[in-house]
Amino acid sequence: MTETTQESRFEDTIARDRRIEPRDAMPDGYRKTMVRQIAQHAHSEIIGMQPEGNWITRAPSLRRKAILLAKVQDEAGHGMYLYSAAETLGVSRDELTEMLISGRQKYSSIFNYPTPSYADVGVIGWLVDGAAICNQVPLCRSSYGPYARAMIRICKEESFHQRQGYELLLTMMRGTPEQRAMVQASVDRFWWPSLMMFGPPDAESPNTAQSMAWGVKRHTNDELRQRFVDMTVPQADRLGVTLPDPDLRWNEERGHHDFGAVDWDEFRAVVGGKGPCNVERVTRRKAAHEEGAWVREAAMAYASKH
Amino acid sequence: MPASTEGDGTAATPWPLFEVFLRGKRGLNHVHVGSLHAADPQMALHHARDLYCRRNEGVSIWVVPSAAITASSPEEKDEFFASAGDKVYRHPTFYKIPDDVPHM
Amino acid sequence: MDDDNPYDLLAAADEDGRWAFGTGFADPFAGVDMAIPDGLDPAALARYCLALADDALIYSHRLQEWVTHMPELEEETAIANIALDLLGQARLLLSRAAAADPSLGGDEDALAFFRPPTLFLNARFVEPTDRGFAAMVARLLVFSAWRLELCAALRDCGDPVLAAITARSVSELAYHRDYAAAWVVRLGDGTELSHTRMRDGLAAVWPGTAELFTASAVERALPSVAVDPGAVRGAFDAVLDSVLAAATLDRPVAPSAGLSAGLSADQPAGPLGRDASHTADLTTLLTEMQSVARAHPDATW
Numbered sequence: 001m002t003e004t005t006q007e008s009r010f011e012d013t014i015a016r017d018r019r020i021e022p023r024d025a026m027p028d029g030y031r032k033t034m035v036r037q038i039a040q041h042a043h044s045e046i047i048g049m050q051p052e053g054n055w056i057t058r059a060p061s062l063r064r065k066a067i068l069l070a071k072v073q074d075e076a077g078h079g080m081y082l083y084s085a086a087e088t089l090g091v092s093r094d095e096l097t098e099m100l101i102s103g104r105q106k107y108s109s110i111f112n113y114p115t116p117s118y119a120d121v122g123v124i125g126w127l128v129d130g131a132a133i134c135n136q137v138p139l140c141r142s143s144y145g146p147y148a149r150a151m152i153r154i155c156k157e158e159s160f161h162q163r164q165g166y167e168l169l170l171t172m173m174r175g176t177p178e179q180r181a182m183v184q185a186s187v188d189r190f191w192w193p194s195l196m197m198f199g200p201p202d203a204e205s206p207n208t209a210q211s212m213a214w215g216v217k218r219h220t221n222d223e224l225r226q227r228f229v230d231m232t233v234p235q236a237d238r239l240g241v242t243l244p245d246p247d248l249r250w251n252e253e254r255g256h257h258d259f260g261a262v263d264w265d266e267f268r269a270v271v272g273g274k275g276p277c278n279v280e281r282v283t284r285r286k287a288a289h290e291e292g293a294w295v296r297e298a299a300m301a302y303a304s305k306h
Numbered sequence: 307m308p309a310s311t312e313g314d315g316t317a318a319t320p321w322p323l324f325e326v327f328l329r330g331k332r333g334l335n336h337v338h339v340g341s342l343h344a345a346d347p348q349m350a351l352h353h354a355r356d357l358y359c360r361r362n363e364g365v366s367i368w369v370v371p372s373a374a375i376t377a378s379s380p381e382e383k384d385e386f387f388a389s390a391g392d393k394v395y396r397h398p399t400f401y402k403i404p405d406d407v408p409h410m
Numbered sequence: 411m412d413d414d415n416p417y418d419l420l421a422a423a424d425e426d427g428r429w430a431f432g433t434g435f436a437d438p439f440a441g442v443d444m445a446i447p448d449g450l451d452p453a454a455l456a457r458y459c460l461a462l463a464d465d466a467l468i469y470s471h472r473l474q475e476w477v478t479h480m481p482e483l484e485e486e487t488a489i490a491n492i493a494l495d496l497l498g499q500a501r502l503l504l505s506r507a508a509a510a511d512p513s514l515g516g517d518e519d520a521l522a523f524f525r526p527p528t529l530f531l532n533a534r535f536v537e538p539t540d541r542g543f544a545a546m547v548a549r550l551l552v553f554s555a556w557r558l559e560l561c562a563a564l565r566d567c568g569d570p571v572l573a574a575i576t577a578r579s580v581s582e583l584a585y586h587r588d589y590a591a592a593w594v595v596r597l598g599d600g601t602e603l604s605h606t607r608m609r610d611g612l613a614a615v616w617p618g619t620a621e622l623f624t625a626s627a628v629e630r631a632l633p634s635v636a637v638d639p640g641a642v643r644g645a646f647d648a649v650l651d652s653v654l655a656a657a658t659l660d661r662p663v664a665p666s667a668g669l670s671a672g673l674s675a676d677q678p679a680g681p682l683g684r685d686a687s688h689t690a691d692l693t694t695l696l697t698e699m700q701s702v703a704r705a706h707p708d709a710t711w
Contacts, residue, residue, distance in 0.1 A: 023377060049478050049486070056474045060703035061519045061711040062501050066494060072477055073490035077357050080483050084341040087323060093343060094320040118702050150340070168711070176709050284478060292481020293318060294607070295543050298600025299345030300319050305599065306346070321482065342484055345596070352589065353484040356491050 014215050019145035022088035030214050033207075034144050035089050036105065037216060042082035043100045043107035047281050049075045051115040052124055060118065064168065068121060071161050078154045085146035101286045108132075109267065110193050112275030119172060119179075119186040125165010127187075127194040127232065129158055134228045135198065143215025166235065173240050180240075187236070188244045195259075196267045198225040204264075229257050323372040324350040326358055328365055336368050344369075438502055439571070444509045447568055454631040455569055456511030457531065460521070461628050461684055462560075463503030464532035467522060469553060470496035471695055472540060481543060488589060492550070495582040502575045509571075523703035527692045531628060534683040535618040537691040544597055544604070544611030551590035552615060555649045556622045558583035559642035567635045591653045598657025609659055616662040626684035 006025035013020055020026055053072045059065035083093045099105035110128050115121070136155050142148040172179040199221040202208060211217035219227075229248075236243050247260035269275070321343040327336035339358050344350035350369040359365045446452050473493040480486045504518040514521060536553065540546035561583060564576035597608035623643045629636040654661055681687035703711075 046483065053477050056477060057471055057698055058702050060523065060706065060709070062497065062504075062522055064711050066497055066501075069474060069477070069490055069494050069497065073487055073494070076483055076486040076490070080342060080357060080487075081340055083483075087341065092320060153339075171711060172709075174710075176706060178706055179709050288479050288481065291479075292543070294601070294603055295481035295597070296321060296345070297318050298604030299349065299596045300321065301600040301604070302596040303346040343482065344484065348592065349484075352488065352592070356487040357484065 014143055014213075017141075017143075017215070019148060020143050021145045029210070030216070031089055033211065033214070033216055034147065035086055035091055038082055038086040038089075038144075038147050038150075039091070039096045039099065040106050040108075042079045042086060042096065043105060044111065045075045045079035045082060046100075047107045047111045047285060049079075050281055050284060051111055051113070051277070052121055054115060055118055055121050058118065059121075064121075067164050071125075071164065074157050074161065078157070081150040081153060082147075085144075085150045088146045097285075097289055101282060101289065103273065103282065106271065107281075108197060109270045109275060110190075110197050111281060112270050112278045113189070113193055114276050117182050117186055119169070119182040120190070122165045122168035122172065122183065123186040123190045125161050125163075126169055126235070127190050128197070129162040129165060130232060130235075131194045131197040131228050133158055133162060134224050134231070138218035138224075141215075141218060166239075169239055169241075183239075184241055187241045191244050192262060192266075193270075195225055195229070195262050196270075198222075198228065200264065200267070201262075226256055229259050233257055321345050324354075324369045325372050325375060326350075326354045327368040327370070328354075328358055330365055336366065341372060347371075438505060439509070442571065442574075444506075444571060446510055447570070450568060450635065451631065452510045453513075454628075455572070455635060456507040456514055457628050458632045458636050459503045459507040459510065459572060460514070461531035463500045463507060463521075464530050465536055465553075465557065466496040466503065467500035468530070468532045468692065468695065469536040470494075470500060471699055472536060472538075473550075475539065476546065492586050492589065495579075495586065499575070499579050499582070502578075503572075506569075506571050506575060519703070523700045524707075527688050527696055528686055530683075530688060530692065530696070531686060532683050532688075532692075533621050534687075534689055534692075535615075535621055537683070537689050537695065539691065541614060542607065542611060544607040545614045546611075547590045547593040547597070548608070548611040549615045550586065551594050551650070551653065552619055552622070554583050554587035554590055555646050556639075556642070558587055559645045560637050560639065563637040563642065564635075567637075569635055572635065587649070591649075594653055594659070595657045598654070598659045605658070608657065609662075612654075612659060613662045621682055624682060626682050628684045 007027070010020065010024065010026055010030075013024070020030075049072050052068060052075075056065060056068050056072065059068050083096060086096060087093060096105065100107065110131075115124070133155060136151055136158065139151040140148055140155060142151065169183055172183050199205060202220045202222045205221055208217060208220055212220075233243065233248065233250075245260045247258065249258055250256075251258045270278070273279075322345075323341050324344055324347070325341050326339050328339050329336045342350065342353050342357055344353050347369060351367060354367045354369050359367065446455060470493045473489055473496065476489050477486060477493075480489055500522075501518050504521045508514055508517050508521060515524070535549075540549060558580060561576035561579045565573055565580065567573050567576070594608060594612075597604040597611075599605070600608075623639045623646075625638050625640060629638060650661070703709075
């Protein structure tokens, strides 16, 4: 098949909103963009195990402990589904792990924030998983088949996580004054970083147009951020927590909530490596990978002998 | 496969990729659900249970080394192809990730 | 936007219900007859269930510590599964103990979070932190192989609730044992480095093994139900011997130097965990495990 035929098949598949599959011809730029997007998503799931994983041993009821352990286990699974999708594009998981450890690929900056209180477990489930679901549901229609299929599986499991997080917060908000204060303090810490999860404003995202044309991205950052705010405000009201934004209010004309300015300097600093936990997160991943090398090698040595 | 260099100076072979197929309790046939890494088929089976089944009883699992799968070539969809098989996933050595790909 | 509201899309019920057994219900024994059969001493039964529960609860904590530290991502899901299974067993056993003897002080959470170390009945074997992956799989092999034999024997015991719990545990423990055995074999017969580390890992956990096969007052108080741990030694040894042979490892030799006359290297010296005598490791573990619950004693979670 000629290059132009390959190219027109690709364009045609995209235009008809069908899936590009691993064996299909695709432009280099599309392949590179997908690899990076999927890999960074995978890295986020794996790194995301840490801030919540830190609370497993201290969860204050056995049922909550089981839920949290299962959730963190799911996140490992999600990372693996996504690495698996990325590998269909011709990269190896080992290469991607090197990219993460060396800082050449990123992960969602929300995980560079610490989790100093148990309420953070609930708030991460509610706000962080909520924002992730907002981002991810549209990706179930990603033009790249393996990614779309991984996203469907992930979204289903993540819905449990979000419900469990919200349920914990409901329980705490109906509890003692200390529990309520813990929840409010956690919301105060995680609200703005959750909004940052949708990425920089559209005006500062030059690649959005190409990504939307390729079906890699289905909505803009600002569209998804607005949707998240609109969905979350009533949930916050229901919980009885205040979202830390004095400019947050319903705008009848727009049919959406107006909200205050995100501190993009903070976002850039955290993405650039200066968040409170950047070093800690990557160091732990790197340590597990490097200290485990002898174990992985032993398994290969055994397999080759038998 | 590219070997990553470990701290002790020896090159390490990463665990190979296996494809996972499941037939659920109500299923009629095995369906591809994804892939995972394992050192050998028994390990792959264990991992597949952990990753895809949460040990749901009655689910049948097949694991197959990815390198063993032969796939047809999509460009030839319109033609009769008896012999145009190829390996399903490219070797990672064919492809490098450049540094300059922009953020989404 | 024509996109689905994510909440609508995800509100569809999950039909296979496979996610996280043990998280979806509050009362695992709803509808189950918890009455204690005639002739069984409720307090003794509760104490025995508590001991089995504590083994699982404490050991699950040690396995939970491995999350995000495993040598490969697939192993993360594996270890989390095992920790979750043991946590589930602990919960069922704690609930059975609480139901059998209300004077113990409440439900599974009251027992887990508000008992001091002096009231725990777990074996000392599960108290230390693992010193490396090889020591971890060595301990997991010993623990699962031992507990599997105990639970297999308990499936026919005189308390139908305990019998049901242990019957369910058997298939989980077989999986745990097989996972650990596979790793012991791979490491033992892998590289020279892994062979050395596996040998050392096994040597590190072996001295604590003797306690597991020693009957205590807890077992002696419940003659018609409790399994004499010494009685499962033979089956346990058969499993270990077969795994060690495949791993090209020798059974560790317990040091006999320094032992008083009359004591064998296979008998633990001094009090047992089942006698509520514990190491400092348990105190450290419980301080962490109970910290949030104790900081909010009146809270519901």
